[in-house]
Amino acid sequence: MKFSVVVFPGSNCDHDCETTLRDVMGQKVEMVWHKDTDLKGPDCVIVPGGFSYGDYLRTGAIARFSPVMKSVADFAAKGGLVMGICNGFQILCEAGLLPGALLRNRSLQFICQEIYLRLEQEKTPFTNAGKAGQVLKIPIAHGEGNYFIDAEGLKKLKDGGQVVVRYCDEKGVVGPESNPNGSLDNIAGICNEARNVFGLMPHPDRSAEGALGSADGKVFWQSLLNAGVKA
Amino acid sequence: MSPTVEITPEIVKEHGLKPDEYERILKILGRQPNLTELGVYSVMWSEHCGYKHSKEVLRKFTTQGDKVLQGPGENAGIMDIGEGWAVAFKVESHNHPSAVEPYQGAATGVGGILRDIFTMGARPIANLNSLRFGPLALPKVKHLFTGVVKGIADYGNCMGIPTVAGEVVFDETYTDNCLVNAMSVGLVRHEHIIRGKASGVGNAVIYIGATTGRDGIHGATFASTEISDESQEKRSAVQVADPFMEKLLMEATLELIQGDLLVGIQDMGAAGLTCSTCEMASRGGAGIEIDVAKVPQREGGMTPYEILLSESQERMLLVAKPGCEQKVHDVLAKWDLHAATIGKVTDTGLMVVKEKGKTVVEVPAQSLTEPPIYHPAKSEPAILKKHREFDEASIAVPKDLTAVLLRLLADPTIASKRWVYRQYDHMVRTNTYVRPGSDAAVVRVKGTALGLAMTIDGNGAYCALDPYEGGKIAVAEAARNIACSGAEPLGMTDCLNYGSPEKPEVFYMFERSVSGVADASAFLKIPVTGGNVSLYNESPQGAIDPTPIVGMIGLFKDVQKRVTQWFKKDGDVIYLLGAVGDSIGASRYLHLVHGQKTGLCPRLVLDTERKLHRLLIESAQAGLLQSAHDCSEGGLAVALAESCFSGLSHEEGMKGAKVSLPGLGRLDGRLFGEAQSRAVVSCDPGKAAQFEAAAAKLGVPLEKLGSVGGDELQIGDAVKLSVREAADLFNNAIEKIMA
Amino acid sequence: MVWHVNVYVTLKPSVMDPQGATVQRALGQMGYDKVSQVRLGKFTQMEFDSSLAESEVKKQADEICDKLLANPNIESYRFTVEKK
Amino acid sequence: MVWHVNVYVTLKPSVMDPQGATVQRALGQMGYDKVSQVRLGKFTQMEFDSSLAESEVKKQADEICDKLLANPNIESYRFTVEKK
């Protein structure tokens, strides 16, 4: 399967996504500079984490105007698979490809640690290799991961089964104690109505090798490979 | 040149130059300098850039070794790690700026050390930091601590470089002088190593990065004068960090170097454009000529004086290879970076600065990098004798030693630094095999079997009581941390934090402790490849404790052989390696529980230390160890407790242990004494015999203490506690105070 | 003479403001207990070339706020324009 | 009726503003090339209990700005007070 990883000035996890997809998952990876508009014919576009434009003004606010984002939007509109991780999730929200916004963490501190995620939806191209209710150990590393959406927006997400992953504890219990950043309803990742665009704050790119602490993030990559095969 | 301003003794004094130093300038120039030239000499001859008082002492260091590719004298040291790879590393202080403006001061400190690394052609792969503050209960200290940590975090996180290790100590001596020492580590292919020298007459000198403003003017001289209330006025010296600009600079710089487009490159750190131009020229034995009018400026009407002395951050100076100038500009354009050709390399040996063609500075470049060298007077402080002769018998052994252990575990200096490192992205780049929370961090080298262990350590209290032993211990402890992780110590960098060298007692402590650092580094064959000196850490209350900090790199040929500090499984055998001892001298315990910072500093026998390292490294390579943790502050008891619960830092849960308390003499000394060259290790019972044989062969004393198991830690009949409760105390101590 | 545009961006009332809440808590601890509500926003100052007509400045400023300076999902904005 | 205090925190003129500069560059790339300068600051809205005298509100607001809302090393501030 062929992945294109978008590189903005200030992207950092472009490197992590590249090495994880190529060296760990054994896939083809193209890097796409933000000034380019040619996505190089991918099966899936990854918008990686980092600090695009230093996260200045507002996370993702400037990056969404990069020329490449128009191509990403068109690709998504045609049903192409797009996954945004961390800063990539923030960019997809700013660009309107996903609903809602990410606010400062409740603690106002950047938080880097392993947390637990509960898989809420297995019927997406990004999670089909998992089981709903499954608990994943996976790292977060962000200062603005506090997901917010207005009341009717939240209702739409829930009714449409668009809440894909939520923060939980080791046993899979979702509650305030297991909410690291204040996210509404412990939401850690969502997809769009068409289910071909997915964004999450935790880092599957950092959790595909046991030696790094956890390989649970592979679920997302494996799912994409399954989806790619079907496609 | 006709001096526009008459140089009076007052002006010379304002520039922090002594009369004889001014005389020296007159001799060099054979004429009176103009004001701009005076400014240029004043920053280059400041302690911070010129090492006037420390250079002699630094000669004690062993800087050679068969793996050393670059020793002191460049932006960072470089050592070979095999397979065509080399590691670049260096530590630098940003104490004074952080004391004035903690967030920006610490952030720009990280920015500065990162530039030192990628300026050598190396891609930074990890950051470390060593911090010192007053007692955390003080509101003023909370403010400093919060700002410094956030500054370090925001900068490293934004750059996408993991901050993987560090240390924090809270002690009265640092209340008015916090210490912020930042270290960075980078990887470079041998063929891409580049240096900060200008050569090739006619080659273009190109300025890149942020525009030049009035910020930070005299930052360098500022860092060399004691902090007094009037430095509150020096607010113009506050520089604002721009990590996004630095990220662009880093990527562009590495692209230029790997594209083989450059002759030399140098960051603009302390003393800005002045330092970078004359250093490049003098390293290359060349001259350099620039026109300040061509320098990209942020504010209107800046004078040559201001442009030359500005310490605006995130700027670099580079010399392009002939014919590559256009290619260089293309790369910079790709990264949307300001770039301006501001001058050329000459063969005159002069640093010539023009303004729209009119010469405003013309001085021998070399003379700026060769300030006067001082041999200050020194005298041993009388108090040292008192400390040595302190009578431990005057301290009663507490009844409830479990309570004492819990108190030590909750002491911010000993307690978990999770509050700090959780704010640092320590995982980005997906190489961090051992994260903060073990003796040394371990980072793999992708595409090879190699790994690097890294740590940064120092103990100002030891040095205050016995500078020589304290200096040795700083090196030994760093090496011990590396050895506990299973890696072979490779090389070190040091940051020397002291008070005013012009005070004989301070200079005595400086010289003695540096001798200790140098002797340990020589004996253990761990060369010093670079470092930094921060003097004048003084307040109205006097000088800080002498605080030499050692940053060290260790090498794994096979990173799979790494060892972490926490117990792994029930039934494993627990050993204490090294002597037992019952002295409480110089211990954190004596200071915290009995309020006395005194006593005989632990003696360090270098050959004993070396043998311990051999055993730890060889057993790790042979796969005999389940865990290894060195005994440092808090002694054996704290080392055992941490071995029980520090697995939590890696989501690996915790373990109990039932052990005997070895040795004779006072119980508190046996539990909390800080005898050196010791470690607590655990072994699978099946490998215990083999391990004991290895220890015997190397002549390392070993005590079988007991075994891993249960959910309590029991040490003889002196200590019994619930590991869960101890862990909560340890992990939340700093959170609680900061809440 | 240039156009000075001052932009005030505030979080919509329905959006929770972690920073404001923290500041208010801190104020309470510092003894300022008469402060009933704190909201943090952004204050942006821009300068536009004086050659532009006021109407054009307003038009551009409005676009810039809508597209870049504020996130319409969570923030609202207002701005003032004056030549000096 | 409560006291509405609006606080405007800006970087001192001599202090570099990386965020403002980055936003300005972005605006240029978006075609807004008549914007000659952008500075980012903070806009804070506070409400004080109406029982306080105006002079007291001003005094407290000034302290709060100095201690908490602005960093005197690099920022300056002004505020307005009005009852409504």
Ligand SMILES: Nc1ncnc2c1ncn2[C@@H]1O[C@H](COP(=O)(O)OP(=O)(O)O)[C@@H](O)[C@H]1O
């Ligand atoms: N304590 C020290 N030990 C060894 N080398 C040192 C020490 N202090 C400074 N140096 C070396 O002196 C040179 C100048 O130091 P410094 O001014 O800190 O470098 P930079 O200007 O790149 O920050 C560097 O190569 C540094 O490694």
Ligand SMILES: [Mg+2]
């Ligand atoms: Mg340097």
